[in-house]
Amino acid sequence: MEYQFSDRIKALKPSAIREIFKYASDPGVISLSAGNPSPEAFPADEIAEITAKILKERPIEALQYGVTEGYAPLRAYLSDYMREKHGVGRDFDGILITSGAQQVMDLFSKSVLNEGDTVICEAPSFIGSLNTFRSYNVRLKGIPMENDGMNVELLEQALKNEKNVKFIYVIPNFQNPTGITTGMEKRRQIYELAKRYRVLILEDNPYGDLRFAGSHIEALKSLDTEGIVVYAGTFSKVISPGLRVGYAVAPEEILRKMVVCKQGEDVHTAILNQMICYEFMAHYDYEGHLKKLKEIYRAKAKIACDAMDRYLAPEITYMPIEGGLFFWCTLPERTDMPSFCKKAVRERVCVVPGTAFLTDEKQPCGSFRINYTTPDNTGLVKGIKILGGILK
Amino acid sequence: MEYQFSDRIKALKPSAIREIFKYASDPGVISLSAGNPSPEAFPADEIAEITAKILKERPIEALQYGVTEGYAPLRAYLSDYMREKHGVGRDFDGILITSGAQQVMDLFSKSVLNEGDTVICEAPSFIGSLNTFRSYNVRLKGIPMENDGMNVELLEQALKNEKNVKFIYVIPNFQNPTGITTGMEKRRQIYELAKRYRVLILEDNPYGDLRFAGSHIEALKSLDTEGIVVYAGTFSKVISPGLRVGYAVAPEEILRKMVVCKQGEDVHTAILNQMICYEFMAHYDYEGHLKKLKEIYRAKAKIACDAMDRYLAPEITYMPIEGGLFFWCTLPERTDMPSFCKKAVRERVCVVPGTAFLTDEKQPCGSFRINYTTPDNTGLVKGIKILGGILK
Numbered sequence: 001m002e003y004q005f006s007d008r009i010k011a012l013k014p015s016a017i018r019e020i021f022k023y024a025s026d027p028g029v030i031s032l033s034a035g036n037p038s039p040e041a042f043p044a045d046e047i048a049e050i051t052a053k054i055l056k057e058r059p060i061e062a063l064q065y066g067v068t069e070g071y072a073p074l075r076a077y078l079s080d081y082m083r084e085k086h087g088v089g090r091d092f093d094g095i096l097i098t099s100g101a102q103q104v105m106d107l108f109s110k111s112v113l114n115e116g117d118t119v120i121c122e123a124p125s126f127i128g129s130l131n132t133f134r135s136y137n138v139r140l141k142g143i144p145m146e147n148d149g150m151n152v153e154l155l156e157q158a159l160k161n162e163k164n165v166k167f168i169y170v171i172p173n174f175q176n177p178t179g180i181t182t183g184m185e186k187r188r189q190i191y192e193l194a195k196r197y198r199v200l201i202l203e204d205n206p207y208g209d210l211r212f213a214g215s216h217i218e219a220l221k222s223l224d225t226e227g228i229v230v231y232a233g234t235f236s237k238v239i240s241p242g243l244r245v246g247y248a249v250a251p252e253e254i255l256r257k258m259v260v261c262k263q264g265e266d267v268h269t270a271i272l273n274q275m276i277c278y279e280f281m282a283h284y285d286y287e288g289h290l291k292k293l294k295e296i297y298r299a300k301a302k303i304a305c306d307a308m309d310r311y312l313a314p315e316i317t318y319m320p321i322e323g324g325l326f327f328w329c330t331l332p333e334r335t336d337m338p339s340f341c342k343k344a345v346r347e348r349v350c351v352v353p354g355t356a357f358l359t360d361e362k363q364p365c366g367s368f369r370i371n372y373t374t375p376d377n378t379g380l381v382k383g384i385k386i387l388g389g390i391l392k
Numbered sequence: 393m394e395y396q397f398s399d400r401i402k403a404l405k406p407s408a409i410r411e412i413f414k415y416a417s418d419p420g421v422i423s424l425s426a427g428n429p430s431p432e433a434f435p436a437d438e439i440a441e442i443t444a445k446i447l448k449e450r451p452i453e454a455l456q457y458g459v460t461e462g463y464a465p466l467r468a469y470l471s472d473y474m475r476e477k478h479g480v481g482r483d484f485d486g487i488l489i490t491s492g493a494q495q496v497m498d499l500f501s502k503s504v505l506n507e508g509d510t511v512i513c514e515a516p517s518f519i520g521s522l523n524t525f526r527s528y529n530v531r532l533k534g535i536p537m538e539n540d541g542m543n544v545e546l547l548e549q550a551l552k553n554e555k556n557v558k559f560i561y562v563i564p565n566f567q568n569p570t571g572i573t574t575g576m577e578k579r580r581q582i583y584e585l586a587k588r589y590r591v592l593i594l595e596d597n598p599y600g601d602l603r604f605a606g607s608h609i610e611a612l613k614s615l616d617t618e619g620i621v622v623y624a625g626t627f628s629k630v631i632s633p634g635l636r637v638g639y640a641v642a643p644e645e646i647l648r649k650m651v652v653c654k655q656g657e658d659v660h661t662a663i664l665n666q667m668i669c670y671e672f673m674a675h676y677d678y679e680g681h682l683k684k685l686k687e688i689y690r691a692k693a694k695i696a697c698d699a700m701d702r703y704l705a706p707e708i709t710y711m712p713i714e715g716g717l718f719f720w721c722t723l724p725e726r727t728d729m730p731s732f733c734k735k736a737v738r739e740r741v742c743v744v745p746g747t748a749f750l751t752d753e754k755q756p757c758g759s760f761r762i763n764y765t766t767p768d769n770t771g772l773v774k775g776i777k778i779l780g781g782i783l784k
Contacts, residue, residue, distance in 0.1 A: 001590070001619050001643075004558070006506050009649050025459075036457050044451035051443055059436035063632035065428050067417075099491055099636075099658040106657045110527065114398050115507070132656035135502065166396070198393070227393050240455035242663035244491075251393075257401050264524035265498045266491040270662050271634035 008115075008137045024350040030383035033350035035176065035325060036374040037237045038300060041293050043280060047240065050279040054272065062272040068263050070097025070247070071274035077282050082249055087222035088231055094252040096259060099269045101206055101234035101246035104258075105132040107265070108167075108202055108230050108248070111257040113138050118162045120199075121169040122150050124357030124365075126176040129169060129204065141165075142359035145175070147319075149182030152189045159197040167200040167230075172220055174207040174324025177357045177369040181322055184217050191223045200254075201229045209238050209290050211323035212298035227251040235277045237325070238290060243273040297323065297373065300380070304372035307381045311388030318370075327370040328354075335391070337366050343390050349383045400507075400529045416742040422775035425742035427568065427717060428766040429629045430692060433685050435672060439632065442671040446664065454664040460655050462489025462639070463666035469674050474641055479614035480623055486644040488651060491661045493598055493626035493638035497524040499650040499657070500559075500594055500622050500640070505530050510554045512591075513561040514542050516749030516757075518568040521561060521596065533557075534751035537567070539711075541574030544581045551589040559592040559622075560585075564612055566599040566716025569749045569761040573714055576609050583615045592646075593621045601630050601682050603715035604690035619643040627669045629717070630685060635665040689715065689765065692772070696764035699773045703780030710762075719762040720746070727783070729758050735782050741775045 024031040054062050069075065079095045082088040089095070098104050105128075113119070115137040121130065123142025133140060141158050143150040149172070159165060170190065172182040182190070194201045203220045221231040234246035248258065262268070280286065304327060308318050312329065319328040329351075331337055341353045354367035372380055416423035446454050461467065471487045474480040481487070490496050497520075505511070507529040513522065515534025525532060533550050535542040541564070551557060562582065564574040574582070586593045595612045613623040626638035640650065654660070672678065696719060700710050704721065711720040721743075723729055733745045746759035764772055 003592075003643075003645055004504065005649055006502065006504055008506075009503050009652065012652055034457070039452045039456055042452065042455045044447065044455060047455065048444065048447035048451065051447060052440065055436065055440035055443060059440065060431040060434065063434045063436060063439065063634040064431055065426070065628075065633045099662075102656065103658045110398065111401050112396065112398055114400075128655065128659070131652070135653060135656050200395075236457075241457045241659075242455040244658060244660070244662040251395075253395055257397055260401065260404055260523070261527060263520065264494065264527050265657060266495045266636060267520070267633075268636070270491075270636040270665055273662055273665070 008135050011137060012131060012134050023345050029348045029350055030375055030379045030386070031350045032370045032372070032375065032383050033352045034371050034374040036371070037241060037325065038296055038373040041296050042240050043284070043289055046280055046284050047276055050276050051272070054275050054279070062275055064271070066268045066271045068259050068268045070095070070269060071271055071278060073282070074274050074278035077278060078247060079249070081281070082233070086219055088219050089221070089249045090224065092227050092251050093249055094255045096248045096250070096255045096262070097269050097274055098246045098248060098262070099266055100236060100241070100244045101204065101232040102128055102132065103262070103265070104230070104232035104246060104248040105129045105202070105204070107258040107261045108254070109133055109136050110261045111254060112166050112200065114164070117164040117166045119167060119169055120155065120158050120162070120165055121359065122171065122175060123359055124177055124354060125169065126171060126204070127356050130359065133169070140359040145178055145180055147180065149180065149186040150190070152186060152193065155190065156193055159193055159199065165197070165199050167202050168194055169202045169204065170220065171204045172217070173205055174210065174321055174326070176324070177326050177352070177354070178328040179319050179321035179324055179326050181214070181217065187217070187220045188223060191220055191229070194228055195226055202232065203229055204232045206234050206237050207324035210293060210297050210325070212294045212301065214322035221249060230254060238293065239277055239280060243276060245269060245273050245277045300372055300377070303377050304370070304380055304384065307384040311385045315391050316388070325371050325373050327372060328367055329370055330367045331391070333366065335366060337368060340390060341368055344387055347386050347390065349386045351387070400527050403529060404523060404526050415737050421740045421742055422767055422771045422778070423742045424762045424764070424767065424772075424775050425744045426763050426766040428763070429633060429717065430688055430765040433688050434632050435676070435681055438672055438676050439668055442668050443664070446667050446671070454667055456663070458660045458663045460651050460660045462487070462661060463663055463670060465674070466666050466670035469670060470639060471641070473673070474625070478611055480611050481613070481641045482616065484619050484643050485641055486647045488640045488642070488647050488654070489661050489666055490638045490640060490654070491658055492628060492633070492636045493596065493624040494520055494524065495654070495657070496622070496624035496638060496640040497521045497594070497596070499653045500646070501525055501528050502653045503646060503649040504558050504592065506556070509556040509558045511559060511561060512547065512550055512554070512557055513751065514563065514567060515751055516569055516746060517561065518563060518596070519748050522751065525561070532751035537570055537572055539572065541572065541578040542582070544578060544585065547582065548585055551585055551591065557589070557591050559594050561594045561596065562612065563596045564609070565597055566602065566713055566718070568716070569718050569744070569746065570720040571711050571713035571716055571718050573606070573609065579609070579612045580615060583612055583621070586620055587618055594624065595621055596624045598626050598629050599716035602685060602689050602717070604686045604693065606714035613641060622646060630682060631669055631672060635668060637661060637665050637669045692764055692769070695769050696762070696772055696776065699776040703777045707783050708780070717763050717765050719764060720759055721762055722759045723783070725758065727758060729760060732782060733760055736779055739778050739782065741778045743779065
């Protein structure tokens with residue numbers, strides 16, 4: 001049988017990144033290519049304790065079907081928490097629990113994108129989201145990143161010239177892959193431009209709680225007096241990614257459509273997993289846990305920086321970060337980045353070639369992404385040393 | 393802000409069924425409208441024991457990111473199990489773990505449907521799947537159900553006349569909503585027609601293990617020498633729906649596309665939940681559990697039948713069932729079904745109007761669906777008695 005796939009799928013070619021992941025799962029390989037949070041940061045004992053209690057006291061509630069919108073106590077608690085702690089959410093906003101933040105990208109895309117529409121994104125940007133948008137057969141318009149976020153002049157030009165722009169996709173904190181944080185002034189400018197040109201903003205904030213340096217910057221969503229920002233949050237980086245619990249804070253009218261889409265995708269997010277997140281957030285020392293996380297990431301990032309300063313500098317430079325999981329490293333001019341990454345794989349170190357994060361993978365790119373949180377400290381330093389050796 | 397939603401979403405109006413569910417969540421209401429498995433059938437103690445063990449011995453594995461295809465031991469075990477026990481899966485097939493079987497409908501739709509294509513389905517059929525198909529902006533062509541499955545003459549006519557038919561959607565065992573089981577002869581005919589007309593089959597089998605009468609009939613997928621059947625299975629009815637673990641057995645070439653789509657939807661299905669299903673299947677008395685389930689459903693279905701015979705007959709008739717969760721009840725001719733259902737709600741009993749399951753909800757329909765597994769036995773009998781009273 002010769003299968004006929006949909007146009008949207010024919011357009012979605014398997015990403016270069018997946019080829020690399022194949023090697024990365026080999027236990028002899030040092031993976032600097034993942035996006036995994038540090039396992040030592042998981043509140044494993046607390047989760048075991050909470051889960052035992054839930055399954056003893058309320059097994060039926062945890063195991064039966066639930067409502068699409070999410071586990072009510074989690075929705076209520078999280079909604080208050082995001083409003084009070086982050087200024088995220090107003091009276092016109094609601095909250096929807098999703099199966100990871102990735103599902104926010106998908107449900108929102110499904111709700112607003114027609115084929116042929118345009119999505120504006122940072123360039124480079126997170127490949128997972130870019131592929132979600134691509135799966136709706138849309139055009140991606142990348143806006144180059146500067147040290148404090150996307151170039152707003154080029155953003156305005158794109159808003160003026162591109163047809164059927166439906167939303168701007170931004171990762172304002174410790175962006176994936178560059179690690180760049182969008183400054184407050186730029187957040188305001190992006191918001192004002194979206195407002196003026198009547199387009200929505202999709203704000204993806206998976207790493208916001210992993211700030212280990214510098215000062216907190218308010219979310220774009222906190223500026224949202226007009227109801228034009230859809231905010232995606234997740235427990236993946238602060239509790240556990242394996243549980244697959246994320247959430248959207250967005251105008252109720254948009255969420256209602258996303259709920260209809262979610263019904264058709266997975267009915268609802270696993271209840272036990274939502275209950276675990278709720279109990280941990282509401283009845284354990286959540287703030288203390290976040291503080292501990294930051295310490296783990298601060299220490300580990302310092303080890304990575306020290307190793308990069310020692311083994312990669314001055315040829316390979318990296319973008320300084322104030323949080324998150326990634327370093328964006330740039331090779332000397334005229335170095336062939338793809339063949340550098342291939343050589344690294346042969347020496348059993350995996351990094352992600354920067355092209356994977358471009359709206360057009362055929363564009364030239366001299367950078368690659370390093371994740372410093374997955375390997376243990378010895379592997380991390382050894383991996384960076386090997387990368388340095390390749391160039392020399 | 394006036395939001396612009398996608399065409400696919402504008403076409404998806406909120407279903408009548410949801411209005412009914414609003415009432416059904418009121419604790420004073422007897423819900424015969426859900427699709428919940430009997431909570432007494434959940435292996436709650438075993439799940440508690442398994443989960444404690446996993447979180448004690450392998451917490452990082454359970455809490456870290458996993459691969460999109462699913463937890464490897466579950467995939468391997470389930471693949472062998474389905475092949476050996478059900479003849480489901482050949483050398484060209486693979487297995488993908490999904491977030492409930494609903495996600496199989498969605499990922500497969502996303503992989504093969506273009507806007508304007510046609511999906512052939514049973515009429516009536518499961519609204520959740522119909523809405524998934526609708527969300528891809530396709531045309532639904534319903535084939536009337538007979539006592540032993542869809543009318544194959546009309547199926548052939550549709551295959552001849554409809555444009556761009558991509559697949560036939562069937563629920564061969566204890567169909568939702570009618571409870572009808574497609575006979576072996578018809579399964580063969582449907583398979584042969586699909587083969588002849590070069591279209592795929594989406595076989596949805598959530599209730600297959602809940603057979604409490606009659607003899608087992610082989611899955612359509614067991615006939616699949618050509619690689620044209622995508623089989624959707626789930627743990628929702630045999631372990632727990634709240635865990636959201638389902639699976640697809642399908643040709644590898646199709647699964648590869650579905651995996652790319654899943655990456656963009658929820659990255660992977662929650663790992664802890666997959667581990668729970670694996671451990672229960674592989675290391676507990678799974679067959680004994682299935683036997684116990686059948687006894688629970690057999691006993692409960694008998695209570696429902698006795699009550700219907702006593703309180704609904706002869707005016708309201710019901711389709712006999714050999715398993716599954718639903719009874720399809722038909723009112724006397726010229727009775728206004730929607731107003732009957734509304735009256736039931738006013739008397740605090742919820743059923744689902746049959747129109748909800750039609751490809752065109754505006755078609756006339758004198759039937760409604762009863763679920764007998766959600767309420768306790770007292771509520772079940774009381775609810776049926778009230779329904780009988782409404783007509784009299």
